[in-house]
Amino acid sequence: MLTVKMSVNGKPVSAELEDRTLLVQLLRENLRLTGTHIGCDTSQCGACVVHVNGVSVKSCTLLAVQADGAEVTTIEGLAKNGVLHPMQQAFMDNHGLQCGFCTPGMVMSALDIVKRNGSAVDEATVRKELEGNICRCTGYHNIVKSVQAGAKSMGG
Amino acid sequence: MYEFSYKKVSSVEDAVAAMQSADDGKFVAGGQTMLPTMKHRLASPSDLIDLGGIGALNGISIDDDTVTIGAMTTHASVAASSEVQVAIPALAKLAGNIGDPAVRNRGTIGGSIANNDPAADYPAAVIALGATVKTNKREIPGDEFFTGMFETALAEDEVITAVSFPMVDKAAYMKFENPASRYAIVGVFVAKSGDSVRVGITGATPCAHRGMRLEAALNGNFSAAAVEGVKIPVEKMNSDIHASAEYRAHLVKVMTRRAVEACS
Ligand SMILES: Cc1cc2nc3c(=O)[nH]c(=O)nc-3n(C[C@H](O)[C@H](O)[C@H](O)COP(=O)(O)OP(=O)(O)OC[C@H]3O[C@@H](n4cnc5c(N)ncnc54)[C@H](O)[C@@H]3O)c2cc1C
Ligand code: FES
Ligand code: FES
Numbered sequence: 001m002l003t004v005k006m007s008v009n010g011k012p013v014s015a016e017l018e019d020r021t022l023l024v025q026l027l028r029e030n031l032r033l034t035g036t037h038i039g040c041d042t043s044q045c046g047a048c049v050v051h052v053n054g055v056s057v058k059s060c061t062l063l064a065v066q067a068d069g070a071e072v073t074t075i076e077g078l079a080k081n082g083v084l085h086p087m088q089q090a091f092m093d094n095h096g097l098q099c100g101f102c103t104p105g106m107v108m109s110a111l112d113i114v115k116r117n118g119s120a121v122d123e124a125t126v127r128k129e130l131e132g133n134i135c136r137c138t139g140y141h142n143i144v145k146s147v148q149a150g151a152k153s154m155g156g
Numbered sequence: 157m158y159e160f161s162y163k164k165v166s167s168v169e170d171a172v173a174a175m176q177s178a179d180d181g182k183f184v185a186g187g188q189t190m191l192p193t194m195k196h197r198l199a200s201p202s203d204l205i206d207l208g209g210i211g212a213l214n215g216i217s218i219d220d221d222t223v224t225i226g227a228m229t230t231h232a233s234v235a236a237s238s239e240v241q242v243a244i245p246a247l248a249k250l251a252g253n254i255g256d257p258a259v260r261n262r263g264t265i266g267g268s269i270a271n272n273d274p275a276a277d278y279p280a281a282v283i284a285l286g287a288t289v290k291t292n293k294r295e296i297p298g299d300e301f302f303t304g305m306f307e308t309a310l311a312e313d314e315v316i317t318a319v320s321f322p323m324v325d326k327a328a329y330m331k332f333e334n335p336a337s338r339y340a341i342v343g344v345f346v347a348k349s350g351d352s353v354r355v356g357i358t359g360a361t362p363c364a365h366r367g368m369r370l371e372a373a374l375n376g377n378f379s380a381a382a383v384e385g386v387k388i389p390v391e392k393m394n395s396d397i398h399a400s401a402e403y404r405a406h407l408v409k410v411m412t413r414r415a416v417e418a419c420s
Contacts, residue, residue, distance in 0.1 A: 002162065019162040019204075022191075043192045044337065046258065055232070055261045061191050062262065065162055066208060112257060131338060132256025 004068050008033070009077030015064070023067050024048045024059040027074060035075040035104045039134070046133030049105040049112075050074045056112035058132070075104035078111075087111055087150035096146030098137035109133050110147040119155025123148065157191075158200040166209045168292050168315050175313040178203035183315065185228060185267035188259050213266070213317060218243055221323050224290075227266025227316040235260065244285070246327040246345070250277050253331070255338050266316040269301065272308050272363065274394065275339035279364035280329060282319065284345035284356030290318045305362040324349040328418035330411040331359070334398055341399050344411035346374070348419055353378060355412060360404045361392050370412050378420075380413040 004021075005014045008031060015030050027033045027050070038060055039047035048060040051073040078085035087107050090096065097103040113121060113129045126147045127140070135143060165171045175181045182201035184190045185208070193199045207213060213228035216237050223243045225234060234240055235252030254260055254268075254277050268278045269289065282289070282298040289296040292315045301309050310316070324347045331343035340359035344367070347354045353374040355367035373382045388408045393401035 018159065020157045020159055022157075041192070041195055043188065043259070046256070049258055056258045057261055058258045061188055063162065063187070063191070063204075065164075066187065066206065109257065116257075129257055132258050 002065050004064050006067050006069060007071045009073060017064055019063070019065065021064045022060055023050070023052075023057075023062045023064045023072070026064040027059060027072075033074050033076050037101055037104060039101060039105075044132070044134065045102070046105040046109060047102055049108040049133065051108060051112070054115075056109050073108075075107060078107070086153040087114075087147075090150030090153060091143075091146040094142050094146040094149050096138070096142045102133060102135040102137075106130070106133050106135070106143055106147075110150060113147060114151045114154055117151075119151045121148065121151050157194045158197060160194075160201050161203050162206065163203060164206045164209045166211075168210060168212070168317060171205055171207055171210065171315055172292060172313050174203065174205045178205070181205055183207055183270075185264040185270075186230065186262035187267075188255070188263040189267060189271045189273070207266075207315070216240060222320050223247070223323065224318050224320045225265050226318050228264050229266075231255070231260035231263050231265070231268075232257070234265065243323050244321055244327060246329050246347075247281055247285070247321060250281055250329045250345070253277070253333070253338065265319055269319065270308060270310060270316055272302050272306050273339070274305050274362050274364070275334070275341070275343075275359045276364070277329070277331065277340055277343055277358065280340075280343050280345035280356035280358040281321070282356070283364055283366055284347040284354045285321045285324060285327065286347075286354060287319050287321045289316060290320065291316050299366065302364050307363070322349075326419040328415040330414040330418065332407050332411060342404055342407035342411050344408060344415050346412065346415040346419060348378060351375065357408060359394075360408050361394060367408070367412070370408075374416065378416065380416050383409050383413045383416065 027036050037047035039045035043061040050059045052070050126144050179202040181203040213226045215226045217224045218239050231251045231254045240248040287298040289301045327347040329345040331340040342360045343358040345356040355370045357367045358364040369386050373386045388405040390405045393404040395401040
């Protein structure tokens with residue numbers, strides 16, 4: 001067993017965990033932050049994407065202890081005082097989701113894309129950069145639209 | 157995932173000592189191959205020794221004619237490095253096309269070459285650029301590093317510390333990628349320095365290797381047309397659900413041609 005400490009959505013967290021605990025298990029099972037999803041066991045679907053120290057990672061492919069001391073942000077950390085983050089709002093406005101299973105990962109990856117490519121990111125870049133996020137419902141078209149719209153409204 | 161005991165170390169010496177005292181230890185770098193393999197119970201180390209805390213293994217340094225990349229440097233850092241983009245642009249581009257952004261934020265060059273997946277990208281560059289793999293024990297020429305499918309010249313307790321890539325006049329990497337994973341179905345790295353051409357091929361066969369026939373053709377005549385007459389041995393190619401041996405042999409030539417065109 002290990003003691004792991006980190007900040008999750010700005011709050012300090014400390015947990016006694018088996019060495020083999022994945023970050024996604026800590027988030028979902030210990031902290032009950034079930035917005036981060038598990039969609040595969042091959043590290044390919046991206047439903048589990050969160051930010052660790054500001055960059056996107058697949059929380060199913062990182063041990064909780066490897067995030068010891070880190071700042072972790074999950075989908076639950078985006079809305080402020082009941083107001084959706086502009087990227088979440090853009091997914092809602094642009095019909096960027098159907099069943100919603102992939103959406104938390106899409107939104108977290110989208111924020112990483114905007115951070116690296118700016119608020120005027122073009123469609124081709126968004127499509128390429130979403131390669132690690134799989135959606136079984138939408139056909140991606142409205143997701144790409146949502147990411148570009150969200151990027152724009154984040155830019156002000 | 158089976159139980160194991162996790163150890164974080166802060167120096168290469170401690171990593172080696174931890175490995176030597178473990179029953180059946182394994183190093184973990186970015187974990188992007190190691191953890192999925194353990195989740196599938198295809199690997200069940202007793203001890204997992206995390207190289208992530210060894211600062212000395214991280215970073216890129218450039219001198220007059222060499223780019224040296226620390227083993228723990230992520231694909232994202234190599235892709236985003238303005239120095240690598242200038243010194244060996246094909247290498248930065250290769251790193252930027254590995255997997256997806258989240259994989260690139262964790263996956264490392266050391267992990268990629270130590271793993272030696274037959275479809276991994278970096279091995280093609282290590283071979284074509286004539287890179288040197290530096291470990292805690294020795295320096296291994298890139299040509300001798302990859303010894304078979306998922307096999308390398310590394311000893312159990314040997315840690316890759318860095319990879320040094322000589323700069324070349326021109327280089328390009330072209331891959332025909334698996335649309336789901338972005339691994340190379342066939343990837344060809346072509347490097348030209350003066351009159352000498354080197355070709356590194358990945359994805360095509362069980363282990364990345366030099367394309368000697370292609371090199372011979374390109375050495376005299378560095379042009380896409382020179383690739384035409386080269387015979388690629390179909391019987392040596394991989395054949396799986398992604399591509400038949402015949403198709404891979406064809407792709408080797410197509411990717412080489414495109415890489416040569418991208419060089420000129
Ligand atoms: C969805 C997905 C898509 C991917 N797509 C691609 C792709 O398109 N192209 C591609 O090339 N790769 C791809 N990969 C693999 C990725 O590049 C991995 O990051 C890489 O293969 C392993 O690097 P790592 O740092 O994660 O190593 P780990 O998984 O931590 O380790 C891999 C192996 O290397 C050993 N090791 C690690 N570091 C050292 C060291 N310094 N010294 C000695 N041994 C060491 C470990 O013990 C282990 O056996 C993909 C992976 C995923 C999950
Ligand atoms: S659950 Fe992490 S990539 Fe699918
Ligand atoms: S909306 Fe259903 S998986 Fe994407």
